[in-house]
Amino acid sequence: MDTLGVVSAPRITLDDVASAAGVSRMTVSNSYSRPERVAAETRERVMAAAAELGYGGPSPVARTLRRGSTGVLGLLLNDALPYAFSDPGAGAFLRGLTVEAADADLALQILRATGPTARARVNDAAVDAFVTLALADDDPALLAAVERRVPVVCSGSPALPGVPCVTVDNVGACRRAAEHVVAQGYTRFAVVTWSLGTGVFRDRLQGWRRGLEAAGVDWSEVAVHERAGNNRAHGLQAGHRILDDVVGSEERYAVLAATDVLALGVLQAARERGVDVPARLGVVGFDDVEEAETAGLTTVAQNLFAQGQECARRASGLVTGPTRRHPTRLVVRRSTS
Amino acid sequence: MDTLGVVSAPRITLDDVASAAGVSRMTVSNSYSRPERVAAETRERVMAAAAELGYGGPSPVARTLRRGSTGVLGLLLNDALPYAFSDPGAGAFLRGLTVEAADADLALQILRATGPTARARVNDAAVDAFVTLALADDDPALLAAVERRVPVVCSGSPALPGVPCVTVDNVGACRRAAEHVVAQGYTRFAVVTWSLGTGVFRDRLQGWRRGLEAAGVDWSEVAVHERAGNNRAHGLQAGHRILDDVVGSEERYAVLAATDVLALGVLQAARERGVDVPARLGVVGFDDVEEAETAGLTTVAQNLFAQGQECARRASGLVTGPTRRHPTRLVVRRSTS
Known part of the structure; x- marks a missing residue:
């Protein structure tokens, strides 16, 4: 079904209620939309007539069309x-x-x-x-x-x-995140991302690649784990795939995740496998959601609340003109240092 | 303002687009709502004509009114x-x-x-x-x-x-919560609740009162802290008010909170004051949200997800007939035992 059930019945109109209550059309209309303009007694008479006839008030859709x-x-x-x-x-x-x-x-x-x-x-x-x-x-x-x-x-x-x-400068922010894990001494890298059909995630991938390649990393050796959804279960599953490599290696791995939610799943996988973070595995997220702080997750902080506000202001015409990218900030916590 | 800005302009109709593109009204309509029924080339011609004229498609409100x-x-x-x-x-x-x-x-x-x-x-x-x-x-x-x-x-x-x-049996569930804190040896009681103008919270208050009075507690000695909103800050503030009494007393206090969010605020106040939970202060919430488990909060568990599902099914007519109360369960954790 694509609509709620609608009961078919003879259509009761505003005129029917007006004549049953002995008032004008305008009084019936006001009883619904501007009750303060109608005497309480009159409004009660209108509502009683409406109840008896089974009238549900003026059609909001018709009103919208007029307005x-x-x-x-x-x-x-x-x-x-x-x-x-x-x-x-x-x-x-x-x-x-x-x-x-x-x-x-x-x-x-x-x-x-x-x-x-x-x-x-x-x-x-x-x-x-x-x-x-x-x-x-x-x-x-x-x-x-x-x-x-x-x-x-x-x-x-x-x-x-x-x-x-x-939006924010996703390429630049992720480039700095990649430079950070290189500076922390990690030598092997993996990426966990939501759908690369979405520009914001392609930009983040591009930023990590630029940062790692600038440090001499061979991008073809970086495993990219793309996931169909953004939740902890996807991060956990990707984390276990990456940890299969980590546990058999002497090198220090860093995971760059496209969202904190995916990164928190990777951290959970590390706990489940008993792999030391940050000694054996470093993890960086994106967003700085509340739980990132309690989990000690290094991440790229952005103000999504402010971006939501700006979207509403632009949609309603309160803000116009060219957009400016919102700022980001790398927040370093226990998961990489 | 109560509506988004609407730009006034000469109204372009479906007919204008049909004649500019040299197609029927139905073809223009289908180009918007059933594009798979229109040859790709034809649809492109329609959309180009629409773009040139500044036509935004059939009015969704008019369509809704017809349907x-x-x-x-x-x-x-x-x-x-x-x-x-x-x-x-x-x-x-x-x-x-x-x-x-x-x-x-x-x-x-x-x-x-x-x-x-x-x-x-x-x-x-x-x-x-x-x-x-x-x-x-x-x-x-x-x-x-x-x-x-x-x-x-x-x-x-x-x-x-x-x-x-x-809904659930709020009176019965809260009565059992009150009986639990009495059985745990608490001797002084306080209540933190959201607005008592809402029936669900009056019912919870009624349940606590019945449980405490059945155990011989004088209800007039139970402080009721009613708050205008449901968030942690309100719980924290009420918690500090209650702790002012707790720290000056030899008795063991129990706080009965109308939601987990308020209860978590009370627990935070206890941490800030260094008051031992559950030795000096017991806390019981309502809902069993995710954080209740990690915080060790004793609470009344209810399945709000299932209640949301039932509301949607009833609103769309998939479920009819009398409602049955959803079950609750007292989950005892560290905050009282």
């Missing part, structure tokens, strides 16, 4: 919807987005960008603007949103012509 | 929207809700139930059904939702006639 805007901000996510309520990085971004949306009295509508019906879902969404979170460059839902000619703001990536993209 | 349903599930929250993306209990509930919504190809729209415009927001929301999370009994947004005569499902509370309420 020309919906007061709703659409959010396109590239994964199952529950991700928004479990991933700490997505959570920080969404808190920033919703703080601004609430200030502007906008509701937030969450839509999946993936799946066969994504394009139809975007075309059907009654929203005034879209914000996207880390979508693939050729995501059909993103392209459908752009074709609708409502404001679209991308976070992370991609950078499409005419579409503002709120 | 009679929106494919959107509305969620009414009793706090600022960002709460949904930070509170672990709300997160578990929302993951369950969104797993089911995604299965049914429904989008999720999050609305604030609070504030002066809440009633208008509910009347204007283009949704097919509402789910509410722990709203006050007289919440105006909830009453507006019920008046709209679309399906409404309450989680936690209140129990309104004709409106299914998905």
